[in-house]
Amino acid sequence: MKVFIVFAHPEPQSLSGSLLRTTVEELKAQGHEVQVSDLYAMKWKSQVDREDFPHLPPDARLKVAYASAEATASNRLTDDVKREQEKLLWADTVIFQFPLWWMSMPAILKGWFDRVYSLGFAYGLGEYSDTRWGDRYGEGKMQGKKAFLVVTVGGWREHFSARGISGPIEDVLFTINHGMLYYTGFEVLPPFVLFQSDRADDAVFNSTVDELRQRLCTISTTKPIRYRPQNDGDYEIPALTLRPELGATSASGFSLHSIE
Amino acid sequence: MKVFIVFAHPEPQSLSGSLLRTTVEELKAQGHEVQVSDLYAMKWKSQVDREDFPHLPPDARLKVAYASAEATASNRLTDDVKREQEKLLWADTVIFQFPLWWMSMPAILKGWFDRVYSLGFAYGLGEYSDTRWGDRYGEGKMQGKKAFLVVTVGGWREHFSARGISGPIEDVLFTINHGMLYYTGFEVLPPFVLFQSDRADDAVFNSTVDELRQRLCTISTTKPIRYRPQNDGDYEIPALTLRPELGATSASGFSLHSIE
Numbered sequence: 001m002k003v004f005i006v007f008a009h010p011e012p013q014s015l016s017g018s019l020l021r022t023t024v025e026e027l028k029a030q031g032h033e034v035q036v037s038d039l040y041a042m043k044w045k046s047q048v049d050r051e052d053f054p055h056l057p058p059d060a061r062l063k064v065a066y067a068s069a070e071a072t073a074s075n076r077l078t079d080d081v082k083r084e085q086e087k088l089l090w091a092d093t094v095i096f097q098f099p100l101w102w103m104s105m106p107a108i109l110k111g112w113f114d115r116v117y118s119l120g121f122a123y124g125l126g127e128y129s130d131t132r133w134g135d136r137y138g139e140g141k142m143q144g145k146k147a148f149l150v151v152t153v154g155g156w157r158e159h160f161s162a163r164g165i166s167g168p169i170e171d172v173l174f175t176i177n178h179g180m181l182y183y184t185g186f187e188v189l190p191p192f193v194l195f196q197s198d199r200a201d202d203a204v205f206n207s208t209v210d211e212l213r214q215r216l217c218t219i220s221t222t223k224p225i226r227y228r229p230q231n232d233g234d235y236e237i238p239a240l241t242l243r244p245e246l247g248a249t250s251a252s253g254f255s256l257h258s259i260e
Numbered sequence: 261m262k263v264f265i266v267f268a269h270p271e272p273q274s275l276s277g278s279l280l281r282t283t284v285e286e287l288k289a290q291g292h293e294v295q296v297s298d299l300y301a302m303k304w305k306s307q308v309d310r311e312d313f314p315h316l317p318p319d320a321r322l323k324v325a326y327a328s329a330e331a332t333a334s335n336r337l338t339d340d341v342k343r344e345q346e347k348l349l350w351a352d353t354v355i356f357q358f359p360l361w362w363m364s365m366p367a368i369l370k371g372w373f374d375r376v377y378s379l380g381f382a383y384g385l386g387e388y389s390d391t392r393w394g395d396r397y398g399e400g401k402m403q404g405k406k407a408f409l410v411v412t413v414g415g416w417r418e419h420f421s422a423r424g425i426s427g428p429i430e431d432v433l434f435t436i437n438h439g440m441l442y443y444t445g446f447e448v449l450p451p452f453v454l455f456q457s458d459r460a461d462d463a464v465f466n467s468t469v470d471e472l473r474q475r476l477c478t479i480s481t482t483k484p485i486r487y488r489p490q491n492d493g494d495y496e497i498p499a500l501t502l503r504p505e506l507g508a509t510s511a512s513g514f515s516l517h518s519i520e
Contacts, residue, residue: 010309011322046306047368048361049270062271065414065458101308103439104364107371108307113362137425154325158499163507165397165490165500167434167514175363175432198325230425239418240425247423253513254427 001032001219004091008098008109010040015197015205016099016152022209023095023150026216035087039108045080046111052078065119072120084116088142093219094186096176097150099197103172113180122184133237137178138229140185146219147181148189149173150212152197160195169193174254178227187224226259261292261479264351268358268369270300275457275465276412280357282469283410286476295347299368305340306371312338325379332380344376348402353479354446356436357410359457363432373440382444393497397438398489400445406479407441408449409433410472412457420455429453434514438487447484486519 005023009016020036027034037044050056053067055076071077077085088094098105117123122142126135135143151173153160160169169191177188192215194200194208215222228234234246247256265283269276280296287294297304310316313327315336331337337345348354358365377383386395395403411433413420420429433451441448452475454460454468475482488494494506507516 010307010324013321014323040307040309046371047270047300047366049300061273063274064270102370102373102377103435104370106307107367107374110362110364110370111306111367114367117362156498156500158501161499161501162513163501163516165495165502165517166439167517171431171514172435172439174427175435179363179426179432235425238416239421240416241418241421241423242425253422253515254431255513256423257425257427 001027001093002091003027003032003034003093003095004087005034005036005095005097006039006109006112007036008039008096008106008112012041015194015200016097018205019150019152019194019208019212020097022212023097023216026213030217035090037084037087037112039112042080044108044112045115046108048111048114052081052115054078065124069119069124072118077118081115081118084112085118085121088116088145092145094142094145094147095150096147098152100151100153100172103166105176117180117184128238130237132231133235133240135185136183136230138182138185138227139231140183142181143185145186146189146224147186149176149191149193151191152194154198155195157195171254177225178254178257182225182227188227189219189222189224228257228259261287261353262351263287263292263294263353263355264347265294265296265355265357266299266369266372267296268299268356268366268372272301275454275460276357276359278465279410279412279454279468279472282472283355283357283476286473290477295350297344297347297372299372302340304368304372305375306368308371308374312341312375314338325384329379329384332378337378341375341378344372345378345381348376348405352405354402354405354407355410356407358412360411360413360432363426365436377440377444388498390497392491393495393500395445396443396490398442398445398487399491400443402441403445405446406449406484407446409436409451409453411451412454414458415455417455431514437485438514438517442485442487448487449479449482449484488517488519 007020011017024034048064050062053071056067098109125140128134155166158164159166162168173191181188192212235242242256267280271277284294308324310322313331316327358369381401385400388394415426418424419426422428437448452472495502502516
């Protein structure tokens with residue numbers, strides 16, 4: 001396999017840093033090729049702004065989506081963004097590792113998506129008609145590749161359980177797994193989540209490393225989350241609402257969009 | 261009222277920029293005091309890193325939460341962060357305006373929360389015992405203040421409806437409204453959302469401005485989202501799972517945590 005790891009934590013000497021090194025070591029020991037984007041170490045630029053589009057005339061209004069489309073089509077994205085897109089195209093498996101901060105990814109990683117997921121690369125692809133609504137949600141440039149999250153969470157597992165106050169971890173991560181990964185065509189494997197990561201002692205750390213290694217040995221056989229493809233008949237087009245006869249047990253919500 | 265607006269869009273000459281100017285103008289016309297943090301214009305630093313904690317010895321391991329707690333307690337947060345915290349304390353109403361990018365806020369705004377929401381200011385407050393679990397989810401430093409989101413969305417309203425493929429907009433915004441705003445004690449008003457914002461023509465723009473002005477006239481009477489307070493008996497402590505007899509109609513999911 002060719003595995004691309006996008007890592008977002010500011011401290012190499014952290015539990016997250018140790019888990020990253022475990023991942024790289026284990027994958028290489030299995031004979032896989034590995035590339036890592038360590039966003040803090042790379043001093044990754046977090047925010048989309050005019051500097052992303054140096055060809056835009058200084059007095060032109062910045063329309064982010066249009067500028068992104070034009071730069072993508074004319075191969076004028078900035079070099080740092082192009083390199084990340086090349087790594088995505090090179091990989092057959094992509095791992096995103098980050099601590100959950102305020103229910104989401106750190107800003108530096110959000111900025112990786114905001115910048116690397118350009119129009120014409122990650123969205124705005126394919127036919128928009130009365131039978132299809134673009135190559136997205138199951139289709140797109142990442143089709144045929146797998147992706148999953150490795151997430152460290154300060155809170156307790158119970159707080160993120162079905163009735164926990166934070167919301168179920170599957171729902172908290174839905175906008176990432178479904179809205180960012182499945183959207184571009186990835187098969188999304190279940191996330192690897194360590195709860196109460198701030199309190200992990202040696203025993204917890206060691207068992208976490210064991211579980212992570214095990215997970216890395218079974219990437220090819222782990223079943224992906226069964227999200228519903230957009231263009232295969234489950235959704236009305238162009239409203240993109242789930243057909244009334246499907247998922248009838250839930251009236252609404254994220255869980256409608258995967259098959260149990 | 262004292263209204264603090266946190267704005268995250270890179271282009272002043274955008275629809276978002278126009279809506280910001282409308283908001284400021286309308287609030288001032290009503291006699292309210294207004295402060296704006298225009299994050300792009302301020303060149304806000306997006307990512308939490310060592311530079312946030314200049315007092316940390318160069319060879320010390322950066323533990324973000326601990327460094328944040330120490331800097332907060334000793335009044336050694338960086339000046340840019342302190343200014344934002346002062347604006348939050350000054351305000352009685354806070355508006356966050358941003359375009360929805362990849363189902364969430366732009367990186368620069370995520371970085372505002374990652375940095376401004378320090379330990380001892382936004383979390384880690386109050387008593388942790390078998391009857392309370394900190395001042396959070398309805399309690400905290402923002403108690404007594406209102407907040408709401410003004411969000412522009414490229415997708416269609418139907419795509420974000422109860423059965424739409426993106427998930428209901430209430431759920432997409434839940435980790436922000438509940439996990440970031442209600443968490444710190446804000447009363448959270450329903451968001452103001454403009455869908456298909458990239459396609460807004462003059463008629464749509466004008467009606468949006470009218471609706472936004474109307475909304476700004478009724479802040480004091482708009483009913484907040486009825487999220488369930490953490491420490492008032494609805495949740496088991498410390499598991500923080502909703503008591504079995506409550507919210508029985510839904511087995512799980514975000515909607516459990518508000519009262520219809």
